[in-house]
Amino acid sequence: MNIIRINHKHIPPVFNKTVACIGYFDGFHKGHQQLVKQAIEIAQKKNIDVSIITFDPDPWHIFKPEMKLYHLMSLSDKIQVSKSLGAQNFYILTFTKDFAALSADQFHDVLHQMNIDTLVCGFDFQYGCKNAGNVETLKKQNLFDVVVVDSINEDNKKISSSRIEPMILEGNVYDANHMTGYIYSIHGKIVHGFKRGSTLLNIPTANLLVDEEYVIPNTGVYAGCVSVDDTLYYAMINIGKNPTFENEIQTIEAHILNFDQDLYEKEVRFYFYKKIRDEKKFKNIDELKDQLVSDIKTTQNIMTSSNEVVKNTAKTWDKKLFM
Numbered sequence: 001m002n003i004i005r006i007n008h009k010h011i012p013p014v015f016n017k018t019v020a021c022i023g024y025f026d027g028f029h030k031g032h033q034q035l036v037k038q039a040i041e042i043a044q045k046k047n048i049d050v051s052i053i054t055f056d057p058d059p060w061h062i063f064k065p066e067m068k069l070y071h072l073m074s075l076s077d078k079i080q081v082s083k084s085l086g087a088q089n090f091y092i093l094t095f096t097k098d099f100a101a102l103s104a105d106q107f108h109d110v111l112h113q114m115n116i117d118t119l120v121c122g123f124d125f126q127y128g129c130k131n132a133g134n135v136e137t138l139k140k141q142n143l144f145d146v147v148v149v150d151s152i153n154e155d156n157k158k159i160s161s162s163r164i165e166p167m168i169l170e171g172n173v174y175d176a177n178h179m180t181g182y183i184y185s186i187h188g189k190i191v192h193g194f195k196r197g198s199t200l201l202n203i204p205t206a207n208l209l210v211d212e213e214y215v216i217p218n219t220g221v222y223a224g225c226v227s228v229d230d231t232l233y234y235a236m237i238n239i240g241k242n243p244t245f246e247n248e249i250q251t252i253e254a255h256i257l258n259f260d261q262d263l264y265e266k267e268v269r270f271y272f273y274k275k276i277r278d279e280k281k282f283k284n285i286d287e288l289k290d291q292l293v294s295d296i297k298t299t300q301n302i303m304t305s306s307n308e309v310v311k312n313t314a315k316t317w318d319k320k321l322f323m
């Protein structure tokens with residue numbers, strides 16, 4: 001895939017004629033996926049490329065620089081998912097105050113210089129200074145064709161990134177996953193924990209130092225997966241302060257089922273499919289251990305009966321399944 005960062009003031013003359021989807025695309029939910037599907041259909045008929053156009057940094061970063069922002073996906077996640085959805089190009093328009101101040105016509109001109117043949121956007125797409133541009137202004141211009149996708153809904157309400165975020169924060173990853181079709185995941189590096197898992201409990205866990213931009217699910221125990229290198233494994237994941245041991249800081253740790261490899265310093269991804277229980281304080285280590293053994297069975301059962309979403313997750317992140 002071609003990845004090109006673009007400063008709107010100096011657009012290089014390097015772009016293939018393309019059908020492009022435009023938006024911020026945080027989480028690549030089913031609404032976003034519909035745009036890409038539509039773009040692929042048009043591109044196949046015209047025998048031209050499919051491109052994703054997004055903005056970076058997050059426009060909020062320019063308007064409210066003091067605000068700490070959390071996302072469902074990093075920019076490199078979006079690149080990876082765009083590739084598996086079938087795009088040939090990924091264009092990153094650098095979002096600056098100047099870019100935000102473009103009029104609708106100037107914005108059209110930027111897209112024209114990027115050799116856009118057809119723009120695919122959602123019914124509520126807005127752009128340009130003070131959101132002056134919308135589907136109506138796009139349809140009036142004649143530099144490129146425009147295809148508008150109707151609202152993709154769940155429970156009669158538009159699926160959107162801002163609807164998915166609070167669900168994840170509440171721990172309701174199961175319903176959030178329904179709006180994307182694959183399992184929500186966060187990326188990071190495996191670091192050292194207190195080593196109680198491998199010694200006291202005989203159930204080793206990998207502790208994740210998460211990349212800081214992600215929306216983190218609420219505390220609790222989740223059935224899900226972990227991917228290591230190019231393989232996806234079933235896993236049970238705990239987010240919390242291990243109240244039995246009275247830790248002071250929250251950790252994110254996973255026990256990967258049927259897995260026995262050193263993971264320290266590895267870059268991995270944790271996938272949260274469904275919350276199975278709250279984290280609890282146990283009277284003693286044996287009770288915690290019994291609970292963990294039961295959690296392994298619960299996780300195995302939940303994950304084996306969720307074949308479709310697991311397969312789609314593996315496809316989305318280009319992983320093979322080891323189960």
Ligand SMILES: Cc1cc2nc3c(=O)[nH]c(=O)nc-3n(C[C@H](O)[C@H](O)[C@H](O)COP(=O)(O)O)c2cc1C
Pocket residue numbers: 193194195196197198201205206207221222236237238241242243244245253254255278279280281282288292295
């Ligand atoms: C799936 C799972 C569920 C867990 N549930 C609890 C829990 O309910 N209460 C608790 O105190 N610790 C819980 N733990 C955390 C264990 O106490 C933890 O794995 C252990 O302290 C090892 O930590 P370490 O990696 O720092 O050595 C859970 C861990 C996992 C992987």
Ligand SMILES: Nc1ncnc2c1ncn2[C@@H]1O[C@H](COP(=O)(O)OP(=O)(O)OP(=O)(O)O)[C@@H](O)[C@H]1O
Pocket residue numbers: 022023024025026030031032034035120121122123124125149150151152153158159160161162163
């Ligand atoms: N549910 C949906 N149905 C159809 N089109 C959608 C849907 N959600 C987003 N789009 C379109 O996808 C593109 C990217 O959307 P974008 O990520 O900017 O917004 P969003 O998902 O609605 O997120 P937010 O909640 O942050 O507004 C836009 O063109 C938008 O109109």
